[in-house]
Amino acid sequence: MRSPNGSGDARRTPRTPSAPAGTPSPERARLTAALRDLKERAGLSLTRLEERTPFSKSSWGRYLKGETLPPREAVRELCRLAGEPAARCLALWELAESESSGRAAQARAPAPAAPPEPGPAPPAPPAPAPADPSRPADGPEPRRGLRRIASVIAAVLAVAAAGMTATVLLLPSDRAPDEARAPLTAGTGSGTGTATGTAPPPPRCRGAACEGRDPVNMLCGFPPDTLIEHRTASGAHLQVRYSSECGTSWGRVWGTRVGDRVELTAAGPTRSAEVTDALDAKAYVYTPMTRSRPGTVVRACFRSATAPGRECFEATVR
Secondary structure: OOOOOOOOOOOOOOOOOOOOOOOOOHHHHHHHHHHHHHHHHHOOOHHHHHHHOOOOHHHHHHHHHOOOOOOHHHHHHHHHHHOOOHHHHHHHHHHHHHHHHOHHHHHHOOOOOOOOOOOOOOOOOOOOOOOOOOOOOOOOOOOHHHHHHHHHHHHHHHHHHHHHHHHHHHOOOOOOOOOOOOOOOOOOOOOOOOOOOOOOOOOOOOHHHHOOOOOOOOOOOOOOEEEEEEEOOOOOEEEEEEEOOOOEEEEEEEOOOOOOEEEEEOOOOOEEEEOOOHHHHHOEEEOOOEEOOOOOEEEEEEEOOOOOOOEEEEEEOO
16 A cells, blocks of 8 residues: 555555665575565565555565565564464564674673772671570671672573574574475475474475476475485585475575576486575575486586586485
């Protein structure tokens, strides 16, 4: 909905300040990739997002390109439209917002040095004897400075522990940004079910009907098997994935550079994918599917953008 003066941003909530121009932080890149995947999964255009949320088409364009950190409510709205539990994306948003606002750097800063201890006090006159001999005299009250230091240290430790917990829960396990959520599209990964523990939906294609199609859009990654995994000479990681449910294989890479390319060949045509921008390089990319049956030899090749030739690996579908 647009305002009478033609502005497209009349309904949106206050926008989160933009980060400085340049490559987005890894935290924002992970969030942006997840949001782009949600948009594709839901089949939503920018115009449709404008119609169904309080945010304008131009705002969504900035959010999905990683130019601007979206408001928390925009993340929640996109999750709702995609039928995705919001917890993971909101946690990614928290990490990105913390890094953008500088709170993460403050949390990593060392605790302030303790103030110097005061010098010894002059001797006090003897205290009068207590009226009730059975009741011991009260001990000295702890120094206020020490209590303040303890509070600061406890707060810093709590922030550090919370950050470590969020990192363990949210960042990719192993070395790959592995499937830890419901199925999304190219750029991040497929999932093993929703946060509610419901069974994954059946795949949308099988066998020849999956040839050349996106493994995540077709729900073939619930979860796939890894036939081979190698680290290339340039440091990129390459995997060949196989879905027995769909009868297909595909390749994926991460830890890449812009211009790197992965190719996969089985019984049909060669399928390939290229790292096209910095967001791809910070997440991972994968090829379209090719039909594979038990006994099929699958060959995956990696072409580096910075070195001639290619590195190839083979695996047999079991």
